[in-house]
Amino acid sequence: MAVDRRRIAVFGAAFVLRLLLTCLFPSLPGLLTGRVEISTPVNSFKRLQEGLFLYTRNVSPYDGGVFHQAPLLLPLFALLPDATNSPLPTSIFYFLVDLLNANALVTISASGQSVKSRLHSAVRKHVRWDGVSVAAWFLFNPFTIATCLARSTSVFTTSGILFAVSNAVSGNSINAMLALGFASYLSLYPALLFVPLVLLCYDQRSGRPNPPNVAYFIVQHAALLLASVAGLLGLSCLITGNFWEFISATYGFHLLVPDLTPNVGLWWYFFIEMFDSFREFFLGVFWLHLASYVGGLTARFRSQPLFVITSLLGVFAIFKPYPSISDASLFFALLPLYRHLFPLMRYTFFAGSAILYSSLLGPAFYYLWIYAGSGNANFFYAITLVWSLGLSILLADTVFAALRDEWEQEHPEQVGMDVRQV
Amino acid sequence: MMTKTGDQESPQASASQVDQPSVQRAPPPETPAALQTRFRVIAAFWAVIIFLGFPIWWKTTSIYRASLPIEEMVDWADGKACRPVFPLEIHLATPSMQYFEAQNLLRTTQHTLDDLNEFAAHHLRLKLTNGSTTAVNSDDSLENAQTPAEETADTALTVQLLPRDGLASPWSELHAAATQLDIFYPPSQVPVPSSSNSPLSTFIAAELQRLYGEEKATIAHILSGNTAGLDSTSPQLAEDIDRRLRRSMKYAETYHLSFSLFTPKSEPSSWDIEAAALSPISNFTVDTQVQLYANFAPTAPKPEYDESEAAWTLKKEDLSAFVNAAEWPLNPSIGNGPTINFILYVPDPSQSPLIVKENRASSWMVPQWGGVFLLNPPLSNTEQGGLSNPSHLSQDSLGPAFMTFSHQLLTLLGTPSTPASLPLRLQTSIRIRAATLLLSASSTMGSLARLTESLPSIPIPATVATSVSTTLSHLAASCAHLREGRFGAALASARVAETEAERSFFEKSMVGQVYFPDEHKVAVYLPLLGPIGVPLVVGLLKELKRIAARRKAKGAAS
Numbered sequence: 019m020a021v022d023r024r025r026i027a028v029f030g031a032a033f034v035l036r037l038l039l040t041c042l043f044p045s046l047p048g049l050l051t052g053r054v055e056i057s058t059p060v061n062s063f064k065r066l067q068e069g070l071f072l073y074t075r076n077v078s079p080y081d082g083g084v085f086h087q088a089p090l091l092l093p094l095f096a097l098l099p100d101a102t103n104s105p106l107p108t109s110i111f112y113f114l115v116d117l118l119n120a121n122a123l124v125t126i127s128a129s130g131q132s133v134k135s136r137l138h139s140a141v142r143k144h145v146r147w148d149g150v151s152v153a154a155w156f157l158f159n160p161f162t163i164a165t166c167l168a169r170s171t172s173v174f175t176t177s178g179i180l181f182a183v184s185n186a187v188s189g190n191s192i193n194a195m196l197a198l199g200f201a202s203y204l205s206l207y208p209a210l211l212f213v214p215l216v217l218l219c220y221d222q223r224s225g226r227p228n229p230p231n232v233a234y235f236i237v238q239h240a241a242l243l244l245a246s247v248a249g250l251l252g253l254s255c256l257i258t259g260n261f262w263e264f265i266s267a268t269y270g271f272h273l274l275v276p277d278l279t280p281n282v283g284l285w286w287y288f289f290i291e292m293f294d295s296f297r298e299f300f301l302g303v304f305w306l307h308l309a310s311y312v313g314g315l316t317a318r319f320r321s322q323p324l325f326v327i328t329s330l331l332g333v334f335a336i337f338k339p340y341p342s343i344s345d346a347s348l349f350f351a352l353l354p355l356y357r358h359l360f361p362l363m364r365y366t367f368f369a370g371s372a373i374l375y376s377s378l379l380g381p382a383f384y385y386l387w388i389y390a391g392s393g394n395a396n397f398f399y400a401i402t403l404v405w406s407l408g409l410s411i412l413l414a415d416t417v418f419a420a421l422r423d424e425w426e427q428e429h430p431e432q433v434g435m436d437v438r439q440v
Numbered sequence: 441m442m443t444k445t446g447d448q449e450s451p452q453a454s455a456s457q458v459d460q461p462s463v464q465r466a467p468p469p470e471t472p473a474a475l476q477t478r479f480r481v482i483a484a485f486w487a488v489i490i491f492l493g494f495p496i497w498w499k500t501t502s503i504y505r506a507s508l509p510i511e512e513m514v515d516w517a518d519g520k521a522c523r524p525v526f527p528l529e530i531h532l533a534t535p536s537m538q539y540f541e542a543q544n545l546l547r548t549t550q551h552t553l554d555d556l557n558e559f560a561a562h563h564l565r566l567k568l569t570n571g572s573t574t575a576v577n578s579d580d581s582l583e584n585a586q587t588p589a590e591e592t593a594d595t596a597l598t599v600q601l602l603p604r605d606g607l608a609s610p611w612s613e614l615h616a617a618a619t620q621l622d623i624f625y626p627p628s629q630v631p632v633p634s635s636s637n638s639p640l641s642t643f644i645a646a647e648l649q650r651l652y653g654e655e656k657a658t659i660a661h662i663l664s665g666n667t668a669g670l671d672s673t674s675p676q677l678a679e680d681i682d683r684r685l686r687r688s689m690k691y692a693e694t695y696h697l698s699f700s701l702f703t704p705k706s707e708p709s710s711w712d713i714e715a716a717a718l719s720p721i722s723n724f725t726v727d728t729q730v731q732l733y734a735n736f737a738p739t740a741p742k743p744e745y746d747e748s749e750a751a752w753t754l755k756k757e758d759l760s761a762f763v764n765a766a767e768w769p770l771n772p773s774i775g776n777g778p779t780i781n782f783i784l785y786v787p788d789p790s791q792s793p794l795i796v797k798e799n800r801a802s803s804w805m806v807p808q809w810g811g812v813f814l815l816n817p818p819l820s821n822t823e824q825g826g827l828s829n830p831s832h833l834s835q836d837s838l839g840p841a842f843m844t845f846s847h848q849l850l851t852l853l854g855t856p857s858t859p860a861s862l863p864l865r866l867q868t869s870i871r872i873r874a875a876t877l878l879l880s881a882s883s884t885m886g887s888l889a890r891l892t893e894s895l896p897s898i899p900i901p902a903t904v905a906t907s908v909s910t911t912l913s914h915l916a917a918s919c920a921h922l923r924e925g926r927f928g929a930a931l932a933s934a935r936v937a938e939t940e941a942e943r944s945f946f947e948k949s950m951v952g953q954v955y956f957p958d959e960h961k962v963a964v965y966l967p968l969l970g971p972i973g974v975p976l977v978v979g980l981l982k983e984l985k986r987i988a989a990r991r992k993a994k995g996a997a998s
Contacts (some may be wrong), residue, residue: 296964300498305970306488313484319478429472 032157050168058340080267126151139323161347172344191219199246218323362419372408506905517886522919552645781810811848877934907944
């Protein structure tokens with residue numbers, strides 16, 4: 019009961035904090051909604067409202083060329099009261115989704131997958147935080163709070179991914195695939211998580227009697243994922259009517275990156291500078307770069323599928339086409355599960371300061387560039403480079419720590435020795 | 441890159457050497473499982489590169505070159521595919537002649553004409569009509585230009601032969617508003633069937649020759665590539681033609697006519713432009729504006745008062761500075777198509793009347809730009825005792841200005857100055873335009889063929905191939921129409937051909953690659969792909985080396 023009381027306290031405090039921020043600073047959600055660091059063309063709440071306006075007036079939501087999000091969000095938000103006149107119900111809906119996400123994190127943490135899986139057991143498994151602390155890290159992360167207040171639709175992708183993982187660690191592989199299907203339907207890139215997630219499901223399943231064949235298991239779950247995505251697409255088709263228009267406005271938009279509005283990612287500046295004739299080629303290169311980590315990381319960390327998912331989320335937060343701080347907040351949400359790796363990490367101070375530095379200077383440089391006119395695009399781009407550098411160092415350091423942990427597990431006699439690169 | 445390096449190098453780093461305080465130890469041997477994992481990691485990255493990367497690279501950087509009919513295009517440019525000919529059909533109406541007489545007259549006149557003609561591409565063909573006058577008025581001939589499906593040849597001119605007593609020799613009269621030439625002849629001059637020549641037929645031939653002399657010279661000038669015209673063309677005429685071709689606007693599908701009333705004071709401030717609007721030429725877009733307080737450019741020379749003329753005068757050489765391009769809102773172009781500007785300038789009362797010094801003219805033309813007319817309305821006395829312009833310009837007072845403007849417009853469009861009949865001039869203009877467009881589209885085709893031949897690295901989109909084939913088919917159609925004397929249809933085809941030719945030549949995606957040599961691709965690929973590629977390639981090489989060494993060891997062991 020004590021644990022439950024703690025959980026209620028943390029969740030309640032997170033809820034009240036969000037509510038207070040919304041009520042004491044009524045202009046804050048609007049301000050955050052307009053920030054390029056939070057709202058990208060594919061998750062902006064403003065664009066969602068535009069699509070909603072068209073949808074409720076029986077015009078195709080993709081007609082204006084502004085709305086690029088999944089159509090199933092429209093009937094959902096059409097049920098809520100209009101966000102411009104009464105913003106509170108929408109905000110509370112987002113708060114609740116955040117709490118659900120935190121709950122999923124508690125489930126993931128409680129399973130202990132991060133320290134001990136079927137094929138792997140960490141050396142320092144006693145060094146860990148419990149689920150409520152992990153949830154608190156997530157709920158009180160300023161990036162998460164900003165994303166939630168800005169009502170970015172990335173929140174739903176986040177919950178899709180977190181529910182997929184939490185169902186996978188608790189053995190509900192079918193629910194996991196359905197949740198991943200939902201996340202992929204919303205933002206396309208979570209589909210890349212399929213391989214580690216299905217391995218995670220398989221590891222859970224094979225702990226029980228009569229383990230199925232690996233290949234059969236994978237094919238079965240791939241079919242399940244495809245079926246769930248196809249079902250959602252079918253529903254969307256019923257809503258929008260025009261299938262190809264909606265595909266090209268949403269997934270085409272994700273894949274071809276036509277909107278180069280600045281964001282915290284690395285794509286926009288690169289594609290602004292790119293020669294037109296090479297644009298398609300480098301789009302292919304960037305997407306392949308993003309996708310190529312799946313195979314390598316999964317092969318290397320076959321024994322820890324949950325760690326593969328965590329590091330892939332870090333990769334996505336850096337290299338996806340329209341990243342925002344909500345992607346970073348998802349990565350930061352899963353990192354505390356690996357509390358036992360923290361002692362092995364070497365550059366946490368540097369990575370942490372780079373991230374803090376860039377998250378403070380980013381808005382300042384954006385202001386200098388866009389409003390004051392005393393800076394130029396390179397100011398902001400440099401900051402996004404620093405941000406990506408900080409995340410990359412953190413990610414690489416985590417991967418290094420995980421490898422070191424594996425090494426110490428295989429060579430117990432060398433625990434605590436320094437490594438040297440040759 | 442950071443993550444990838446960490447992912448790949450760290451296992452080796454942690455597996456390689458452990459630093460003891462003083463002792464250097466060899467790293468512990470890698471387990472077979474670790475080796476296999478490393479192989480899988482490298483294979484996973486290379487699988488993505490080979491199975492996804494290379495197809496994408498191949499697909500997105502291959503240059504699409506639609507096949508073009510190069511030979512045919514060059515043939516057109518060299519003039520091998522088509523020799524434009526201009527057979528003009530002239531109807532001979534002889535209401536008061538016997539059929540055989542008329543036949544005879546026709547034969548002898550045609551004979552004389554053929555003797556006189558020295559430019560084979562442009563010849564006049566006479567034809568008898570049965571008596572009734574079939575004068576084609578100007579509206580019809582313009583409409584014919586719009587309907588290429590017209591089967592019969594256009595009638596260029598109808599010659600009406602009318603007997604009249606009491607004439608010593610035949611004389612002719614050209615209708616100013618119709619394509620009709622009346623020839624009055626003394627009845628005695630009807631040729632007798634036996635004679636091969638008669639004064640009447642000679643007269644008709646000479647008359648026709650005179651009518652079409654300028655057109656013939658112009659077409660010869662265009663076809664011969666602006667170098668040498670006909671031998672018989674007088675230098676004066678050749679110079680005229682050259683000057684007119686230089687003055688006239690470049691061809692465009694639509695022209696925008698802009699009429700502007702400029703005045704340095706507040707009056708006159710309105711004009712009957714609607715009523716005064718000129719000739720019924722409908723495929724021009726027209727707009728008008730009134731600009732008050734339009735001053736001369738500060739650098740422009742001021743008009744001077746000339747005592748002898750009792751008028752303010754502008755020097756002829758200063759006319760180029762008259763239009764104050766910086767301050768007068770003459771927009772260069774509205775929509776597509778060039779703008780032809782016509783400026784009606786009402787001078788300040790204190791400087792009225794304003795004329796051009798040398799020839800006392802009140803208007804002049806700016807080549808390829810438009811025309812200016814100085815209007816000096818009668819001044820009226822105001823209550824203050826000063827003189828002022830009338831506040832409204834009526835239709836009557838605008839009459840001469842718009843007569844001038846219509847003349848200037850025709851000149852700017854390249855219409856020849858002779859003959860006097862407007863329909864004839866417009867017809868001539870159609871033929872000249874058709875010839876010009878035919879030549880320019882053909883030479884564009886040739887240039888495009890040479891361009892694609894000489895630059896093998898530029899892409900040729902499918903749209904260009906379509907445009908080229910449209911151009912070629914319309915060129916052929918235009919040439920056929922010309923041969924059969926359907927000039928309106930020929931011009932319509934030539935216009936399509938010219939538009940398509942220009943579109944294919946100035947295709948955006950083609951030109952972008954022209955200045956992009958292959959060496960620059962290194963600079964495009966290397967900055968990103970180099971850093972990504974080096975660890976991947978090194979990893980692959982190391983792995984291959986290890987596999988080769990193991991195979992060798994196996995071979996030595998067995």
